[in-house]
Every structure is written in structure tokens, then in C-alpha cells.
Amino acid sequence: MKRKVTLKQIAKELDVSISTVSKSLRDSPEISEDTRLKVQAFAKLYNYKPNLIALSLKNRKTKTIGIIIPEIVHHFFATVISGIEHVANEKGYNVIVTLSDESFDKEVINMDMLANGSIDGFIMSLSKETQYRRDFHHITEVINQGMPVVMFDRVTNDILCDKVIIDDNLAAFEAVQKLINAGFKKIALITTVDYVSVGKLRTDGYIKALKTNDIAIDPDLILKIEDIDNCTEQIETLIKNNKIDAVFAVNELFAVTAIKGAKKYGINVPEDLAVIGFTDGIISKYSSPSITTVGQNGIEMGNKAAQMLIDRLETELQEEEHYKTEVIETHLVIRESTPTL
Amino acid sequence: MKRKVTLKQIAKELDVSISTVSKSLRDSPEISEDTRLKVQAFAKLYNYKPNLIALSLKNRKTKTIGIIIPEIVHHFFATVISGIEHVANEKGYNVIVTLSDESFDKEVINMDMLANGSIDGFIMSLSKETQYRRDFHHITEVINQGMPVVMFDRVTNDILCDKVIIDDNLAAFEAVQKLINAGFKKIALITTVDYVSVGKLRTDGYIKALKTNDIAIDPDLILKIEDIDNCTEQIETLIKNNKIDAVFAVNELFAVTAIKGAKKYGINVPEDLAVIGFTDGIISKYSSPSITTVGQNGIEMGNKAAQMLIDRLETELQEEEHYKTEVIETHLVIRESTPTL
């Protein structure tokens, strides 16, 4: 078991100074070809690789990006990470991932942890609890210390920074408009509670579409779900008790649960009930019938977020405060849960 | 924008030495209560937090775990990461995630990258290409440098280290045995190519079950899929051309594809065809019919892997070479794709 070799050891072994070794390895013209080659050969032999921690300390940058997301066992977030990781890797950055588990405290702890030197910048999506509390002091603090932050998907206007989002409102509007165009009248909405930013925006899109088409908003057809893990009963009740002909759900889970509920009561999808979901993940693709849904393209969101962060990192000394919000295009993925739209 | 405050700055400001500041903050008895309180108050005011990079350099440990997995957009791997992250976090470790994308080269690059000081140890699952090539020099190298490695799921006997696995062979055997017990005779197998370690083991389990019950192995009923992204046609052909009454699939995707294929040809699941999959992920749960499957419990694998790694890290000076292989229990999750078993 040979421990990693350092400049100092090489220097001692070859009876030169540390500086000479360092310069030789970096091909400095200061060093004669003789010693340069000698040092390089020796370094190669002992598989010398510079210690990245030491470099981080010296350069005051770690070439590492910190990610904070609510959870990873969630296809959308996994795709975003994947997107981030790929461009980060290309640009020589590593990615360190932490999970808030939708908890404010964990979000703060993780953020503080990483802010103390471990990373050069953040990419994050807010936890539910943080959105509920509207307490963002940990984020402003980090930003004030000069560490760039890019927020994606679950963002807030209370923080000034770069952001990557989709137009949740518009996407929802367009999806519901499609249903209306296809002749559906009684369109139910299955959504989250309002403090979840994207849920609220999608709800607004639904309402806007109905209003635009002079369809009365029926509160009985709007189901706001608090506990996502126990949504089955509520959704089944909604479907059973109302003569609805279409459902717009703000996520995959609600959509598939609606389909399963319909099936339970002998309602056929898409013949008797059309269903459109949100997020093009595993469920939508492999459900039977497969689900027509609004595709978010997490990969692209991740790519973009990483791009923006790295850009800001590598052009450090520029005009601050010129924050951008990138809007990623969405598109309706047509599948089996809707009749021809 | 105030940059992070350091010991040196505090020392200067209070006109004491750096050592005094450091000791005060660590409650050293060497320091008088007066100065200690003064320093602590000042540090709190300026929100001093020790720079973790500097600490890493000094202590020669980073409190960070490196993870290398084939891909993250894969429910099983996401759950494992989740499991790792949680126990790591509890023990004060961070987690840095890299993806090999099933590529040998990327696996090597990422490993080399992280091995140069960024992390204290590895948790990894082999890429397909690495398994195919059987080239593990990058891993032995890291281990020889004294950095602990824990492998999970896709492991190899060629490397001596801690491992966390399930008994793929036994789990497959038991699943198929259940089918046999229920009276099924023509049981097809949908599996991967043999160099994928877990695929091979599950295949062996299937064969063993058949042999044990004196059922002839019919090569026509065994489908080995190379390109997982284009499996639909092959699976449909298998189902269409053979009068089979059950399918054992080595992953979720093959299982759900089989179900969809059956449906296409008017074959009802589970009435006409029973299907058992492997991995209890999103697909199995939300497919229609939902899929009976072998649950792997990725969370627990992650927990265990992190446990083992941290144990080894924190009892550094112990007997080396006492490697363990933990076997996580599997269990058959009964759902709708099989008749009562």
C-alpha cells in the first residue's frame, strides 16, 4: 500500500527543490530540459497527481458545484441532475449532491455546510417547506458572500439570481386549451396546495384557460392535494362523484392515479375520460394507457442551469446583478390517455 | 458583498494571534475567559465558519464520499443514492456523485479525478462496459493507495473489497419456483446479455429452478437482450410466437414491455399470462396491471454501503483485508400481474 506521492517526496528523492519539481511538471521554461525530463519521468513512474484539495485551497476555487434538491427518488430531479452532471463534467467540474427531503432545516444545514469552501456555486430547487415559510435568508446570505446561485423549477421572486424554469402557467393553459378545443366541457383539475410554486402556476393556467373560453369554474372539480402519498381516495371520490369528461393533473402521479381510479369504476380512458398529466417521466411512458403529458425536459434544464452557473463562475469579475431567467420550452407529448386532440 | 471571514482577519481585528482565536473558538482551557468570550462574540457577529477545504488539507480527510454509478435516471440507483446520502449526512459526510454512463473510460476518469484528494472513499456499481472488459485496474489502484471502496449490486469477484449485494440467483430461483408451484409450465425468461453480472445470476436462478423441477430448458423461451432501448420488438416476437403462460423478466422495463406486448395481441395479464419482474420501482407500482416483482430495497443497500464505508474510514488503523459482503434480503412483492400465487 503506497500512499499518494507528493511534490515534496519527489523533490527529496531527486535532490532538487519543490519549486523545481512543480515547474518541471508544468513545463516551465525556467527549467532545463535535463531536469525537466528527469522529473517528469519520475513523476510518471510514481503516478504523481496533484492533490486537488491543496489546489482548491490555493486557488480559492474547488471546481465543484453544489446541488440541493428536495429528493432524488423522483424522475424529474434525477434527469436534472443528469443534465447538470454532464455539462459540469465536460467543463471539469464535479457535482456534490445533497437532499433537503422537502425540509427547510435540512436545506439550510446543507447549504451552510457546502457554503464553507466546499463548492464554487449552487444549483437548487426549493423544498416545499421553504416555499411554505417563505424564508430565504440562507440563500440571500450565500449570495451576499459572493457565491453564485442558480435556481430551477421551484424558484421564488424573493431571490435575485439566475433561474431556469418552464412557463408552468402557459404550459398548463395550452394543455387545458387543447382539451377544450377537443370539445371537453367538464374538465377537472388535480393539483397541489397553493404554496408549491409550480402547482399554483399550473392551477392558474387551468383557470385562465377555462375563463378564456367562458367556462364556469366549478370548485367541485378542483382538487387540491396536500399529502401526495395518500391521494388515491380523494381522486377516486372526485371521479366517482362528478360527471367529468377530462382531467388535467399537475403531475404524473395524480394522472396515473386518476386513470387507475377511473378504471376501478368502469370508466374507460380515453373513451370516457381524457387525462393529461404534467412531467414526462417513467410513469407516463409505461402506464396503460400511456399518458399524454406536458414534457419538461429535465436534462435540458440541468444543462442550462450548469451552463449559467459555470459561465458566472468563469467570468467572475463581470457586471454583477445581471441575472437572467431562462425559460425552457415545454411541449405536449401525445399518448394514449387522450383521444386525438 | 462581504467575503467569508477568516481566523487571520479576526486575529488582526482583535489584535491577538491566530492561535488565540483558534483556541478560543475551540474552547481551549489555555485561553482566559475574557478573551475567549470576546473572540467568540466577534466570530458569531461576523458569522465565522471554518473553511472546510483548509480543514480537509490539514486533516487529510474530506468527510466526503464519492459515488460512481452507471446512471442516475434509473429508479434503483436513485434509491441507493438516497440511502447513501441519508446515513452519510447523519454522520457528517457529504456525497459527491459521478456518472459513468455505462462507459469504462468515464468510470476511470471519474475515479482518478476523485481519488486525488477530493474524497475519503468510494461507493460504486460497475458500468456495463467495465463488466464486459473485466478491466478493474483503476479500482485496485485506488484500493492499493489505501482508499476504501464499497461496491454494490454490480460487483465482481476480481476485486477484494466490501460489497453490498442481493442474492440475485436465489431471488430469481424463488420467483420462478413460485410460478412453477402455481402450475405454470411454459415460463419464458427475458434477460440481459451475460456479461452484466446481475443479469447472468438471475438467468442462472431461472435455469436452476427449471432444472430442479425437471422442466426442460427451452432456448426459444430465453430472450437475451443487448440493447435495452430497443427491446420492444424482440419481446413482442417472443410472446407472439410461443405459447407461453408466464414470463420472468430480470428488470422492470422488460416486464412492462412484456405486458404491453401481450395486451397488443389480446393476451390478458394475469389471466392468460403471468408476469414477474425484478426491481420494485415506479413502473411496477403504477403499471396497469401493476407488476409482481422482486423487491431489492435500494434504500437499504445504500444505507448499508454507507455504513460499511464510514465504519472502515473511522476505524482506520484496524486489520485490513477483513472484507465483508453484505447480502440484503429480497422479497417478492405480489401485485396484479400474477394470479394468486
Next chain:
DNA sequence: CTACGCAACGAAAACGTTTTCGTGTTGACA
């Protein structure tokens, strides 16, 4: 023969900590 320039290298600071080992001051005791 002197002075100057250049080639080749080394010393040391710096990044931010922790910790060991002084060192100076005070008080008590003989």
C-alpha cells in the same frame, strides 16, 4: 579585466486551519 545578462534553480509566501512548543508575566512560597 570588469560588468552585465541570462540560464537554472531555490527560498519563501500564500491559501486557512490546528497544534505543539515555547515565552513572558504573575503570584505564592521558602
Next chain:
DNA sequence: TGTCAACACGAAAACGTTTTCGTTGCGTAG
């Protein structure tokens, strides 16, 4: 009054780099 312990603090090394700024020694030009 002299000695010695205890107390409170500072200097410096160490972790592994990079880089700036010397410092040699030699050859050549004036």
C-alpha cells in the same frame, strides 16, 4: 528576595500546491 509553577498567549510548523522573487554561476561583450 529568589525560585518555581501556573497561566495566558504567540510563533511556527504542517497539510500540498503555485508563483514571485531572489540568487547563483557562467559566458560574452566592451
